[in-house]
Amino acid sequence: MAEGRCMKCKKQVEIKNAQEVVMKNGMKAVKGECPHCGTKVFRILGKA
Secondary structure, X not given: OXXXXXXXXXXXXXXXXXXXXXXXXXXXXXXXXXXOOOOXXXXXXXXX
């Protein structure tokens, strides 16, 4: 699974309900939520 930084908890967390998406500029990203507080977490992966 992917990890991202939760801005509310201020720490690295495992992204819950992670979905890989392609942004408008063609770069891939993962979006989901924090398992502790439920805040949305978004991580940009890059072109690869």
